Amino acid sequence: MREIEEIGNVEKRYEVLDMVGDGGQGDLFLGRDRRSGARVALKLQKARDLGPESNFSWAGRQLLKEGTRMMMLTEIQGIPEIIATRTHRGRRCLIMEFIEGRQLQNVLLAGRPVRHPENVASIIGQLCEILQEVHDRNLVHCDLKPENVIVQPDGSLRLIDMGHAIMAGEATSHERGTRGWASPEQSDACSQGLTRRADIFGLGCILLEMTVMRLPYGGLEERAEPGSPVLPADKLAELPPDFASLALWMVRWEAQERPADVREVFDRLRRHLPRLGSQRPSRRLRPDPTEYYRTHPPRL
Structure with missing residues (x-):
């Protein structure tokens, strides 16, 4: 006090x-x-x-x-x-x-591993919708992680903390973001500037974290280096087949090898989204992110 x-x-x-x-x-x-x-x-x-x-x-x-x-x-x-x-x-x-709700990290901790396709698609899909609008304004968030996402009581997501955000293409003089979720190009000065693909990497980290409870390239324990394995073999085997190729694509080491924008990610998730008016999943999170798509049509 x-x-x-x-x-x-x-x-x-x-x-x-x-x-x-x-x-x-x-x-x-x-x-x-x-x-x-x-x-x-x-x-x-x-x-x-x-x-x-x-x-x-x-x-x-x-x-x-x-x-x-x-x-x-x-x-x-x-x-x-x-x-x-x-x-x-x-x-x-x-x-x-003021945003009412719970941090996504606490929602995931209570329900992990989160592998039900509708839960996964509803979380990543909503973040894609938000990021599309952020990127349309030529900004890169640079600090995507569950701590910076709020799940409101109605299941809608809000993205907070623009403290690391930067104009797309603007050169950086030092590391930017949070180790574990930050893309390789964020870990040092980047004279070429960061792009929306840095946020796609962070989004891929959230996808891995919720499904196999592991961040790529050593996560928080060590500084990632080129050539490091994305995940240990046992964690790779645990990746849900519906999302495995997408997650690994999103966290490619080289930025140009990742999806070009979040719309590409969303299109891969679309078939897993809850349908309007459909019933809640048998194992739901609280608050329930699927509620958003069961009551709203997709915006992408």
């Missing part, structure tokens, strides 16, 4: 209720808009440590850049709306739509 008391109210309009996340680029709080009573999410720059002022200023600029990128994605159904950017006690702050 000490941190909550310290930041108090943001410009006296937003009441801070609880800390809900502690990330590398900022701390996330649940708040309330005093005017409307609506709940909001507040991402606050981390307090300055003993490092130089230049580092603290750089971190503040990065948070504002994240806000700018989110504004580029306004009206995308699967991306939280950004309401405002503020400065509070010298720390930059983003005020965003």
Whole structure:
């Protein structure tokens, strides 16, 4: 509670209720808009440590850049709306739509391995729909992982945290994303710039993680190197036949060997999607991502 008391109210309009996340680029709080009573999410720059002022200023600029990128994605159904950017006690702050639901990582942990075709297709399919709109705005998310996906009570998915996002083709000077889910081209500076195929790699990692509970190329344990096996032989044998070739295609080491865009991925999943009005799967996740396609037609 000490941190909550310290930041108090943001410009006296937003009441801070609880800390809900502690990330590398900022701390996330649940708040309330005093005017409307609506709940909001507040991402606050981390307090300055003993490092130089230049580092603290750089971190503040990065948070504002994240806000700018989110504004580029306004009206995308699967991306939280950004309401405002503020400065509070010298720390930059983003005020965003609060998303009700559970992190995908917790949904998967409760049900893994997740291999029912409708469950798999509903999760990856919804992320394809969201990413298509992100990519249409020439952005690459760069940090796809279950921790950055929220499953809402109605089964619809929302993609959060644009802290690593970058314009497609923009050169990078350092690693970007999270080891285990980041594509090989994200692990170092990339003078050619990153493309949507980096996100397709991350999406393939989520597919592998839910079905065989293993990330490719050594995952979190070691830095991936060219020529490393995608998966150990026993995990390769566990891949569901309906998704094996797709998953391995998505995580090819060389970016140009992966699907060109998420529509190609979605087309391979389409036949596994639940039909409108169909019954829930016998073994369903909670919240149930198949609910989305049983009540909405595909958007791709």
